[in-house]
Amino acid sequence: MSFILLLLLYVTRFDKSMCSNHTTRCNEKDRETLLTFRHGINDSFGRISTWSTEKDCCVWEGVHCDNITGRVTKIDLKPNFEDEPIRYLKGEMNLCILELEFLSHLDLSLNDFDVIRITSIQHNFTHSSKLVYLDLSNSLITSMDNLDWLSPLSSLKYLNLSFIDLHKETNWIQAVSTLPSLLELQLSNCNLNNFIIGTSFKYVNLSSIVTLDLSYNYFTSHLLDGFFNLTKDINFLSLSGNNINGEIPSSLLKLQNLQYLLLAKTQLKGSIPDGIGQLINIKGLDLSGNMLSGFIPSTLGNLSSLNDLSIGSNNFSGEISNLHFAKLSNLDSLDLSNSNFVFQFALDWVPPFQLSLLSLKNTTQGPHFPSWIYTQKSLQDLDLSNSGISLLDKNKFKDLIERITGQLILSNNSIVEDISNLTLNCFDLRLDHNNFTGGLPNISPMANFVDLSFNSFSGTIPHSWKNLKILYHISLWSNRLFGEVSLHFSDLNQLEIMNLGENEFSGTIPILISQKLEVVILRANQFEGTIPPQIFNLSNLFHLDLANNKLSGSLPHCVYNLTQMDTDRVYAWRPATIDLFTKGQDYVYDVNPERRTIDISNNSLSGEVPLEMFRLVQVQTLNLSHNNLIGTIPKEIGGMKNMESLDLSSNKFYGEIPQSISLLTFLGYLNLSYNNFDGIIPIGTQLQSFNASSYIENPKLCGAPLSNCTTKEKNSKTATPSTKNEDDDSIREWLYLGMGVGFAVGFWGICGSLFLIRKWRHAYFRFIDRVGDKLYVTLNVKLNSFLRN
Structure with missing residues (x-):
């Protein structure tokens, strides 16, 4: 009995302790800072309505607190894309939120903020920043003038400002180099077009960086050897979408820890160096969309850790065969599109890999459908558009395209086949510009893009559509x-x-x-x-x-x-x-x-x-x-x-x-x-x-x-005429009409009276006689005077 009483007492004290802890969780200073941040937000979707209805800031949406201290440690306001409609935050992004003393994680990405307010953060910091993770990427902020506000964030390890215009910040590289703990830097699509890779890089300390993404900034510069001496521990490097020009520098091949090298669409020239095989830890290699030429080195086949290989859209020549892929047992994604290779794959070749993605668009494969593709049981995305295919193994082909769940793109070939009895499970289906016959196939409810144009399909639309x-x-x-x-x-x-x-x-x-x-x-x-x-x-x-x-x-x-x-x-x-x-x-x-x-x-x-x-x-x-x-x-x-x-x-x-x-x-x-x-x-x-x-x-x-x-x-x-001319003509017509009527009235008013009233008529004739006599006498006087002279 005493044991039961003791147990009940413990449970009661524990419950009170929990209740008491809950009521004191919200730190008032943190709450005021969050409300200041909230003030500039246009929350039209009611996304953070709890910030005004709940007193405890630790239960506000997106806010996480330490269970013991009750201080705010994490804020995640990234929109949930499973919501319908998606609830974006709008308005002003006020970086006063960085003043939260124990904040370690801040994610405001993928919202519709259009203004950013940067207070004098350096002067407001009375503590050592504990912020480790900061993501402001993909907001609608048009421009950020400077990055000086980063300097107090000495603990920062992850920084993502992608898709924020930083073209006004000319010293951004110096600003991020003041972050001694920084491991990952994401500055993709930031309009860093005034960035120059030069000798000054040797004075910049980025030795801690392991992930660097400067893709699609369209800056123009050569890749100097010194750039790759910044850090030897880097494992992810993306410079895609820049105007690098030049050749692939040899110093790049010394980065033994490199796992992902993305140099797509950088206007690289020359050939792939034979030393590419030294990157034994490489998992992702993207050299597509450049002006590289020459033969594909056989050493490429030594990269046994390679998962993703994309070398299409270049000026390579020569043959490419199964020998180039003999050791690539981990290959998962292969893009050789837009290439002039002579493909020499053995008809009975069974690759050592199982691809999930394959793109051979705009290459010469036909007329036969490449037999080795039939062996790819895990294929989710296949693009063989405009590859000259007209002949195929009907049964193997049908099995293959029914397995694909991602993109199936066979556009602009000459395939003749009846697929009316198939159910295609891909979400993106493009079979246009072929000669498919019979009825339309059944299509998965997951499909969002279907293009079957320019074929010979007949019949009605299936009920399942x-x-x-x-x-x-x-x-x-x-x-x-x-x-x-x-x-x-x-x-x-x-x-x-x-x-x-x-x-x-x-x-x-x-x-x-x-x-x-x-x-x-x-x-x-x-x-x-x-x-x-x-x-x-x-x-x-x-x-x-x-x-x-x-x-x-x-x-x-x-x-x-x-x-x-x-x-x-x-x-x-x-x-x-x-x-x-x-x-x-x-x-x-x-x-x-x-x-x-x-x-x-x-x-x-x-x-x-x-x-x-x-x-x-x-x-x-x-x-x-x-x-x-x-x-x-x-x-x-x-x-x-x-x-x-x-x-x-x-x-x-x-x-x-x-x-x-x-x-x-x-x-x-x-x-x-x-x-x-x-x-x-x-x-x-x-x-x-x-x-x-x-x-x-x-x-x-x-x-x-x-x-x-x-x-x-x-x-x-x-x-x-114009309206004004019409008015003038109308006035003139009325004037003439009035004059005519006035003349007629005056004439008949006088003459009519003479004819009708005898007294007036006799007076008128006497007046005429007197005037005539007077004129006669005056004329004779003047004439006699003229003759005498």
Whole structure:
């Protein structure tokens, strides 16, 4: 019994101790510093709402405290990318947070901070900094003037400022060299273009560095031997994306601890030195995208620890065979793309490695599919685009492509195969520009990019495609597919690019479509019915092509909420390639939200064009030709000042062409032919530069470049004055009219009275007689006087 009582007493004291410890955890000084940091943040997503509702700062989101002292030791406010939507912090990043006395870990990366405030940290530090880890990378901070604030952080081992503009900081290398404990330095994409690798490096102390990333700063400098004497313990070095020029220095080969050497896209010249085999610990080697030449040294095959090898996109020559890879048993990733090698792999060669990634794009492999690739059971990403393949082992090929879960890219080959009975499990599928036949394959619900264009697929879209919930790009252009598509795309809410052109799809245009659509191409199918108003409510849409279908009815009279087409706002977008039709011709074009297009030509649309369409001021290509549209061209068309291609031909438009159309100074293609326009073509630099074919078959239309108008037409046109002239003419007409009426009234007022009143008539005649007599007497007197003289 006494044991039980003792146990209960212990539990009670322990519970009270825990409760008491919790209530005293938050240090008031730390709390005030955090609230100062919080003051400049725009927390529109409520990410750190607990910072204002909870008194204990140790339970605030992203804040971690020491269990014993209750002091803040770690702050991690990096956004969680599993959230929907992702909750970014915005506003001001105040580095007063570095004043936290026991802070050892600070991660503010990947947020949307656009301003940074650097207080006089050196003067505010009354203690020795315990900060070990600092990551401010990938925020939206446009510029940081200096790095002097780093000097008190003597314990710092990890520093990542990648994607922060440091071009104003000319002494950054001296600033980071004041950090004696620094092991890892990440300054990728920091615009360090004024950085020069010179002899001064021998006075810089970076001996502790083991990881150095200066990639994509675009500085111009040679790699001097002294640069690689900074530290002999370095195991990760990335200088990719800089203008290094020159050859690979021999001193680099003395870095025996080096595990990763990344020198891609640095304009290196010369050959790979034979001494490359001395880097026995190397795991990752990237020399791609340079101007290296010569043969691949056989010593490359001695790097038995190598996991990742990328030497594509150079000017190498000669053969490459299985002998170069005989000892590379740990190889996991191989990139030989864009190379002129003569590939001499034995037909029965079984590599000593199992790759997860292989890229041989833009190389000569064909006509046979490389047999050794069939042996790669762990392959997740395969790129054999444009490699001349036409022949393959059907069974082995099908097994291989079903196993791939990452990227499967076989574009621009001549593969003929029926894969309709397969289920492809990759998330990125590109089989375009081949000759695949049969029905479409089943595709994994994890797919987000599918391009099967320019093949010979036939049949309908598989029912299973309804499950592609994260698909954002689909291109089935130029196949032999048919059937209705409404049901297949109703649940694809992430879709951004939908290209179904050049097939035989029928039915109506889907009404339930993704609100994220940016590109809609249904060109050259058998779609019928009206155009749903929902199409013109897609705020991200910048390319709409519904041409060459059987659409009828009038254009929707609705709010044209096409934000991309009526403002200069540009949304984030993913690179892709689609087929655009503009300026009277077609061409392949990389998707670019700055190119706005509407093409609904070659249908049976009728009625007037809603005025809202002519208010989409950012549209560059507008094609409404070959329909039954009526009405006049509104003067608002002059506001579409980015217009480069305008085709209204073969409709029933009438009336005069508005003078405002001459404001379209970027117009490179114009077709108004086969309508009922009348009057004279407005005078404008652009309008007269087109030949007569742009205006023909408008019987009442005249003016350059058509034949001259008749005198009557010219007078009629030129008699159309400005508003001011019209007012002046009107006043003049009323003045003349008033004078005429006044004269008539005066004349008949006097003469009528003489005829009607006898007394006035007799008086008038007596007055005339007296005047006559007086004139007679005066004339005789003057005449007699003249004769006497």
